[in-house]
Amino acid sequence: MPDATLPPNLAAAQRLPINQDDELPPWLGERMRDAFHDIFRAAAEAAQDPEEHPMNADTTIPPGHRRDAKGRLVPDAQIKAIDRTRDELVRELYAKAEALNKAMREFKLAAFADIEAFVDLSAEQYGVSLGGHKGNVQLLSFDGELRIQRAIAERIVFDERLQAAKELIDTCLTEWTADARPEIALLVQDAFRVDSSGAIRTGSVLALKRLAIEDERWQRAMDAIGEAVQVVGTSSYVRFYRRQANGSYRALSLDLAGV
Template identity: 70%
Template sequence: MNDDTIPAGHRRDGQGRLVPEANIKPIDRLRDELVRELYAKAEKLHDAIAAFKLEAFSAIDTFAQMSAEEYQVSLGGKKGNITLLSFDGEIRVQRAVAEYIQFDERLQAAKELIDECLHEWTIGARPEVSTLVQDAFRVDAAGKLRTGSILALRRLDITDERWLRAMKAIADAVQVVGSRSYVRFHRRDASGEYQALSLDIAGV
């Protein structure tokens, strides 16, 4: 049953039972009222932040397009990081786009090539490489590969032909599966460092 079917003078408890209000302790009624009041206010704040986020993204996109038109360029899409500064440089607004990636089956080919290299290279000669590579392919607490660690292997200055093929396989295995956009606000403090304006309840 929904709330419309609850008889007058009753409330539903956590187990779905109808309880006469006369049998509910005053402290339990006050707790219920407090929780509902705070949630209602939080819900309005959530909606306001969502509306502001849309407004901010729209304003940034519009300004970026207007700026590009000075050079007779039409921006394709709304993807990419943008940083805007106030005239005095005190306030900074950033739009950041974070991409989520995963690896396809070609990562296994890269791992086989890397294993060949490690098997041939002695531990004594290149211990740092062996440790780095083995750590890169370890999964995190959720059982997922750590993409950042694997991609970092491409920065190693190794010229072995098999290693180079492995690095190409890693690059080819990258698949972008989604992205998320953020807008961040900063103000410069007395020391010249930009401090974030937190819009996260935990960070306020």
């Protein structure tokens, strides 16, 4: 049964023979026959012209050609030398960066596995078997010159109870306006300011809990902040350090921006 939701031309085409050479039913009007042939012709052209229809295009690039940003094949002879050189440079550097990314990912996995195995080995010396989640670890070379630190940090967010805490805090600040220290108001305003990505800075909000304020509403606000904390995952890092002449440790940067 034809799809009644289709436009009239396409609905008419559903009732037509698939083979263009088949004889059309005599009861079809001139308009339906034209619609069928137009649709068939468009489909045939789409299948035979990949450059005009990139979705059907062959991804194989023949020798001496390059594909441009619109998906068209362009002979090298028609591309400026500077454009060919730029293309080659970008592809060469990207391939090297991709290989480096893979090597760094494999190194990170291996480093975590080796540290984990060593921690278990060390625990076995005391007849202890460590299982489950393991926290931060710091390892030193025998001479203390090199240091490796594995850090596992929880990623936390606040749920809707943070808004209740904010209302209680605002109420306190409004009533304390005359007597409150201005630095407290600034600290609160800064705590609830969002970062560049639009997220609340969790460290600044949690720092409010360290303020020694006895007001009952403030204490309820701090309880709400504590209960609003939700752990949504963990981030794991491994960092490498070398001791400097002054005794401090300098991190070995594995970030391209810091090299």
